[in-house]
Amino acid sequence: MDIFLQQLINGLVSGSIYAIVALGYTLVYGILRLINFAHGEIVMLGAMIALSVIGLLTDSGLPGLLIVSLGLLCAIPCCMLIGYLIERIAYRPLRHAPSLTPLITAIGVSIVLQNLAMMIWGKEFISFPPLIDVQYFSISEATINSVQIFIVIVSTLMMTGLNYLVNKTKLGNAMRATAQNAEVAGLMGVNANTIISLTFVIGSALAAVAGMMVTMNYNVAHYDMGFMLGLKAFTAAVLGGIGNLRGAMFGGILLGIIESMGAGYLGTLTNGMFGSNYQDVFAFFTLIGVLIFKPSGLLGKAGGERP
Amino acid sequence: MVKKILSAYCKLPYCKVISSLLLGLVLLTLPFITDYALGRIWVRILDFSLLYIMLALGLNIVVGFAGLLDLGFVAFFAVGAYSYAILGSPHLGIHLPTWLLLPIGTVLAGFFGILLGTPTLKLRGDYLAIVTLGFGEIIRIFLNNLNAPYNLTGGPQGINLIDPLNFGGISLSQAGWFPAVYNYYYCFLVFVLLIIFTTHRLQYSRIGRAWVAIREDEIAAQAMGINTRNIKLLAFSMGASFGGLGGGLFAGFQGFVSPESFNLMESVMILCMIVLGGMGHIPGVIFGAIVLTVLPEALRYLGPLQNNVFGKILVDPADLRMLVFGMALILVMLLRPAGLWPSPIRKQEFDEAIEDSND
Amino acid sequence: MRLKKSLLLLALLSAGAVSQQTIAGDLVIKIGSAAPLTGPQALLGKDNENGVKLAIEEINAAGLTIGKTKAKVELLSEDDQADPRAATIVAQKFVDQQVNGVIGHLNSGATIPASKIYNDAGIVQISPSATAIAYTAQGYKTAFRVMTNDSQQGLALANYAVKNLKAKNIAIIDDRTAYGQGLADEFEKDAKAAGAAIVAREYTNDKAVDFTAIITSIKGKKPDVVFFAGMTPQAAPMMRQIVGLQLKAQFLSADGAKTPEFIKLAGGAAEGAIASSPGVVLEQSANGKAFAAKFEKKFGKIQNYAPYAYEATLTLIEAMKVAGSADPAKYQPFLAKISRNGVLGPIAFDAKGDIKNGAVTLYQVKKGSWVALP
Missing domain, CATH: 3.40.50.2300 (Response regulator)
Incomplete structure (x- = not known):
């Protein structure tokens, strides 16, 4: 039982990170029907920029939490700018091209960003300096630390905030209108270009926070860290029903839990036939299973025709 | 000027015959010319280009003709390569002849194509993309882990010392009249021509038109009496079997297979080839495959090039190589969104779409 | 086809660059270094390349005579992306450039397919870091390693x-x-x-x-x-x-x-x-310490396999010196029988090309640094 509880905590923490990244995918997909392959790289850039700032300030004598917040505060606008530029340069000119064309530029952007980061920050793994005093808490035999609690709380707050933004504000209204039909929204006085740019900017801000969370939790950052994370998060977004905010959150947390339960219990369940080496297989089989019965994801709207 | 000469040439009698003869001559002498002018490494790169042409043409059936976005195509490549490796190496001590190994790999890959196709028939667009991506990863993970309890695939260590391609007792890896890389060039060329011929015939057959109908509008296609299920499955299995054939040839050529060769990036690269070249257009796809195989290798010369131009190396060429490659992908797509060499019909449709949106 | 033309031009340009460097009258020994220089393992690959680089610089600075001719060692470095297919292309490139020996590759997965090409061309290869047993089990006379196997x-x-x-x-x-x-x-x-x-x-x-x-x-x-x-x-x-x-x-x-x-x-x-x-403690031998100091001054911290790459290069050149020839066919028998003391302890190869009774040292982290255990 203790092990089960611990696996649940493990899954919840990694799932919260997936969820925040998945939100970025789903936001862009909802409006443009575009898989923004470069989103994972923005997460990486967020982590790298924050770490650079933190590295500069480590010896300044400021309190640790302040330094970390300053790092994050620098990373967010930088990532927003990068997100905006990517959309302007690589996606906007192709808005009416066949749907696969922007996918290829997205892959190109991903390669470029990764290699640029390699040239700027080097090939080393960068570690998160020990600025925060990590506290450990025990729940019966299971443990959770303060960083993990922080991650779960912040991601919940961000998800609620985003949900409010999209569903309750005027900007959110415009976003949803553009997602449904950009032309008609244009007739109603919504500037589609502005809305799309804003979507990218918001998604990139989320990515910066996610990047910060990843480095705080795992203590490493590397120019290569974005791709795999992006892929997992995208899977999570599809699992929940891509284009649907709540779906992305739900899918992210679900994927985190599926992974940790899979790694933890697959060996016992199959009597040692399949162990934690089939963890990813397990996640993908779940995805395929879900999509067979609900082709538009767990929380996606059924029957949505997507050409 | 060039156009004039070309049109004058085309009016000549037998111009088609002359062109084909010329093309044939070029293809036959290409390894000799390349070896002489650029070195044997480029003959090897030519071999890989031919291999990727096969893969790209296979994926083109699924993505280009039938419009089903497949991000896990490398799985079929892997199935072909591993079936060749397992049945033709000291790994299990089985040494089947090449003329059996290649068809087995092709059929097995085709079967896996149906296996992937069946549960995903209902899915569209990006949902299909993520499921195929997952399928590719599942195959890779199984290959990586099936060394226990029974050592079938060699696990991460892969399978080594695979029998080379061997036709009628003549091993292609032994330099006979020609060096080994030449032998493989001619062998791959024959298969590529075969595949080009098949896909070309398919494209204009009933099946080919049914694929295009599904791509353009699945519901309308169904209403016109097309059995969309069978036609889609056919696309998956046809494409997969070409991939499987390519895999078998790869295993025989390389002599070593390991799961590292069949990762997601490989699928993405093959997809890039067809989109960059011009989706659904056979010459375009071939061109795309050649460009994307040759470009990363050509960029290896960035170091010596910097040396010649600036007199010293400014940026580490290894760092620059993939950066330039990524930029090239973006630039080509921005400048020629329909691909480098799109089919005339598709280009026209595309231009119209742009005009519509500009109104 | 314009692309092909420009490619041709590019290749010709670069070919010119290579020949320019080889004009000098001395014997030029070309050593290929193959490792992943991009991708997730780039850090380790660069480390290997640096190890080879340092060895070559030292050899050139000290002056080298092979047989009776003065010789100069030249480094050709290629990125194999830790990918088996790219590794074969790199191997072919080295064969084309007629290198006298190869230090590489880094991963077993890249080393094994490449070793076949080197073997067919008769080029000697020493891997500084591949550990898979299969690498030397293929029976290739040209395959060596200075790293202990699995x-x-x-x-x-x-x-x-x-x-x-x-x-x-x-x-x-x-x-x-x-x-x-x-x-x-x-x-x-x-x-x-x-x-x-x-x-x-x-x-x-x-x-x-x-x-x-x-x-x-x-x-x-x-x-x-x-x-x-x-x-x-x-x-x-x-x-x-x-x-x-x-x-x-x-x-x-x-x-x-x-x-x-x-x-x-x-x-x-x-x-x-x-x-x-694998190997003895770097800091315990005098030349080991000297190596660490020189390397750190030039390239920064040793990541992992740089000493092995350095050692492999020195061993290769040593065999050439003993044989009095940089021709792989001539120096290979001498390399197989070599016995020398390097920064990582004694180096000698067994019949397969594996390092003979390779020492393995255990280290523990104590007060923030690795300390050798007795």
């Missing part, structure tokens, strides 16, 4: 775990790469033979950073020792998570984790971790 290191680690650490229950984690799986399998076999029980065999991959699930599962089985076969980028966060989840077992790993990066990334959690490294 079975040599696996045995040393298993013996240490069972005899010195008195482990009865061992948990094994591997990263499902050729390196990790090969080493873990050998370790498991030898540990069982030595009398320990393997209570858990868990897996991760070489891109993972979250190991909480497998650690939690291992914790339930209460092992004395956790052995991880994999590289630093996984080992360091794993170590942190082991401490965080209060799994009380001795952490044991191999050369992939015995890096300064491990301590940097794992921070305080690294204390007490044990890892092995």
